[in-house]
Every structure is written in structure tokens, then in C-alpha cells.
Amino acid sequence: MENALKDTEKKLSKVKLGNRSDSGILLPSNEGSENRDDVNALKASKESDSGHSSPHSTNPFNGSQGSSAKSIDGKAEFLQNLEKESEKLNQYHLKEDLGQGSYGMVRLAYNEDDKNHYAMKILSKKKLLRQAGFLRRPPPRKGGKKMSTPLDKVYQEIALLKKLDHPNIIKLVEVLDDPGQDKLYMVFELMRKGEVMDVPTTETFTEDKARNYFRDATLGLEYLHFQKIIHRDIKPSNLLIDDQGHVKIADLGVSQEFIGHDLEVTTSAGTPAFHAPEAVSGSDEKYQGKPLDIWALGITLYCFMYGNCPFQSEHILELHSKIQEDPLVFPDSPKVSSSCKDLITKMLIKDPLKRIKMSEVKVHPWVTCNGSSPLTSEKDNCHLVTVTEEDVKTCVKQIPRLDTLILVKAMLKRKSFRNPAFNNSSELTKT
Structure with a gap:
């Protein structure tokens, strides 16, 4: 399992995709909403911990009203990784x-x-x-x-x-x-x-x-x-x-x-x-x-x-x-x-x-x-x-979605297939 993780991590290290609204690379409205929901969900989770209600209760980043500080840290780390990778596109x-x-x-x-x-x-x-x-x-x-x-x-x-x-x-x-x-x-x-x-x-x-x-x-x-x-x-x-x-x-x-x-x-x-x-x-x-x-x-x-x-x-x-x-x-x-x-x-x-x-x-x-x-x-x-x-088949290089890439890299870093952005998710596999 550890060798498989290393191989996957090696491949992913060569593929970096960026999208940031503040740097001129804009997601289309229907795609960008996903990342906006991620940010809103993190805010909502913090509101949840402080006793405030959240309008984003259906977002997968929103857990129970008793979210722990540890889970919030995991979400913050995920979004920080997203921000870090967003300045790169492949090489x-x-x-x-x-x-x-x-x-x-x-x-x-x-x-x-x-x-x-x-x-x-x-x-x-x-x-x-x-x-x-x-x-x-x-x-x-x-x-x-x-x-x-x-x-x-x-x-x-x-x-x-x-x-x-x-x-x-x-x-x-x-x-x-x-x-x-x-x-x-x-x-x-x-x-x-x-x-x-x-x-x-x-x-x-x-x-x-x-x-x-x-x-x-x-x-x-x-x-x-x-x-x-x-x-x-x-x-x-x-x-x-x-x-x-x-x-x-x-x-x-x-x-x-x-x-x-x-x-x-x-x-x-x-x-x-x-x-x-x-x-x-x-x-x-x-x-x-x-x-x-x-x-x-x-x-x-x-x-x-x-x-x-x-x-x-x-x-x-x-x-x-x-x-x-x-x-x-x-x-x-x-x-x-x-x-x-x-x-x-x-x-x-x-x-x-x-x-x-x-x-x-x-x-x-x-x-x-x-x-x-x-x-x-x-x-x-x-x-x-x-x-x-x-020539037509090879003229464009396909690249993976940014959110999927960051998620998988976060999993590899933790050597766990648990989504770090989800609250109260059980680990499926650990090495």
C-alpha cells in the first residue's frame, strides 16, 4: 500500500492546476460555485461552533453543530493547500x-x-x-x-x-x-x-x-x-x-x-x-x-x-x-x-x-x-x-480538476483515504 501511495504521489507531483479569482484565472460561474461553497462552508462551520446558525447546512463541509476544532483545522488546511496549489498549472x-x-x-x-x-x-x-x-x-x-x-x-x-x-x-x-x-x-x-x-x-x-x-x-x-x-x-x-x-x-x-x-x-x-x-x-x-x-x-x-x-x-x-x-x-x-x-x-x-x-x-x-x-x-x-x-489527438494536454488533485494529495500526505475536508468521516483505509 505504501509503495502504491508513493507512486501515485510521484505522478501527482508533476500535475498542478491553478484557479484563483484574485489573480485573473477565473472559474466559470457554475464551476467556481464549488470553491465558493468550500469557503462559505468553512465559515459556516465556525459559526456553528460559536452558536450561530448557517445557511449552508447541506454543504458536505458542514458537519454537526458540535464540530471540533480539529475538524476545522482540517478544513482550513485543505483550503490553504487549495490556495497554495492555485498559483501553479502543471509545471x-x-x-x-x-x-x-x-x-x-x-x-x-x-x-x-x-x-x-x-x-x-x-x-x-x-x-x-x-x-x-x-x-x-x-x-x-x-x-x-x-x-x-x-x-x-x-x-x-x-x-x-x-x-x-x-x-x-x-x-x-x-x-x-x-x-x-x-x-x-x-x-x-x-x-x-x-x-x-x-x-x-x-x-x-x-x-x-x-x-x-x-x-x-x-x-x-x-x-x-x-x-x-x-x-x-x-x-x-x-x-x-x-x-x-x-x-x-x-x-x-x-x-x-x-x-x-x-x-x-x-x-x-x-x-x-x-x-x-x-x-x-x-x-x-x-x-x-x-x-x-x-x-x-x-x-x-x-x-x-x-x-x-x-x-x-x-x-x-x-x-x-x-x-x-x-x-x-x-x-x-x-x-x-x-x-x-x-x-x-x-x-x-x-x-x-x-x-x-x-x-x-x-x-x-x-x-x-x-x-x-x-x-x-x-x-x-x-x-x-x-x-x-x-496531431489533433495530442495537441491538447488533459489535466485533472484542481479540487480532486488537492484532495488526493492531502490524503497521500496523511497516508489516509479519509477526506480531510469532511467532518466526522470514518477512515476507510490506513497504512
């Missing part, structure tokens, strides 16, 4: 918040196995399934195996994201999922230098600096399009700088995969000020996906040079109207070369059919310094990623 130590993305909280995470820091994005599975824009995969081809649940489609797209491998795309390291909770934990490589630019700003880039960042973003976006993925939310805050000063595209939360030459889109996604005219027209007509990313990249380049978006309004309908109807205007200051303005103008043509294509952007004189510094060819820049059934 990751969860630290401070890094920000709030469009699809969830991002926290700094330290991996105690490889001694490196990562960015952990915490998402709601329910929200992902509700968002039609989350990498919707086309129906299985003839003879293909049907997905058993909607979440499997999300997993298939996660498998694709994990296999993306490009110097200008943020690397997804692993994904953790507790089937009993609503949260999905996505672990990305950490970009310590942060966003390329915080818009609006008066600190604009020189053309050389803007060109270097733009070239990186262009190669990354070409790679995504080659994988038949439309990003749909290209903007400065989704371009992060690595330790070598290069840009990587992040936040694929509203991306979509497509089949054929291009994606046909009917709904808008992403950030309003970076929306293309065809995305805000209010029409039910379908439009192509690649030109959306070209437009957003053009707005991003405009931000690099002028520190703000060309079309602005506090009111969404007025903003949509300006995007569709207002001409593109370049401020007198700062001074920007006519070649750069020419590229921006071609990327922000309102008719998507006349808008410049990615292949044309790559060879534009401003991008290539008049041909003296050509970009890598598509053949050398892109390789096609394929996803197998095995």
Missing part, C-alpha cells in the same frame, strides 16, 4: 498579468522544467465555440471522419497552430485543458520587448525602422496565407518584438482557415479602426479574406509613420462611414517619402478587387529599397503544414 508557476487580449487574460508563466518564462493565454471554451470567427474549419471532405463535438474543431485548429513554424509567427508551445472547466490554457513563447507600437502615439518610426518591421510582418502574413489562414486582426499591438528586434505576428484568435484560393467572409472581426471598407458596408454579400489583411497591414504601416489610424471616430457608425467614403489623407508632418505613401495608398484602395496583392507588396520599391534588398521568395519563405489525426 507552470503563474505570475503577474501581462494584459487582456481580445479572447482572454494573458499571464506570465514560469516553466520549472526548462527554467524559461512563457506567456499563458487563458480562454473560455464556450466563448471560442460561440465565436464564428475562431479558425472555423470547413466541413470534412468526402470520406473524411466527422468531428464528434464542436470543441474537436477547435482542437483541430489548435493542432494547426502548434505546427506553424516561422520566424515571424508567435510559437504556440502547448495547450492545457481541464475537461471539467470552461478554461483553455494556451502557452506561447514570451516576447519580452512587447508590442511594436502603442497607438495613438507621437513617437513614430523612421522609415528604415518601419520598413524592417513591415518586412517582417509581410513575410509572416504571407506564411499564414500560404497555410490558407486569414489573420483578420493585423494591427501594431498584435506585432510583438523578439530579443533580436524582429517582429512576430501574435493573437490568431479571430483567424480563419479557408479552402481554395481565398476565404469568403460575411462577418467582420478584429479591431474596428483596422476594418476594410467591404467588412463594414453592412451588406450580406461575401467578400474575400486576403484583401482584409492587406488593408489592415496598410493601416498598420500608416500608424508606423504617423502614430495613428487614418480613419477615426468615437462612434462606430461614423467610423464605418469614414472608412467607406473618406479619402486617404497624409498629414504634412512627419515627413514621409512619396514611395512609402504610394505603397500605403495602394494597400488602402477601397475596392478590394483593385487593392494591391501580397506578391506586389513584396516587390514594391519602398519595401525592397528600390530592388537592392529583395524579400525572400514565397518558395523559400513558406512550407505547407499538414495536420494528422494524431
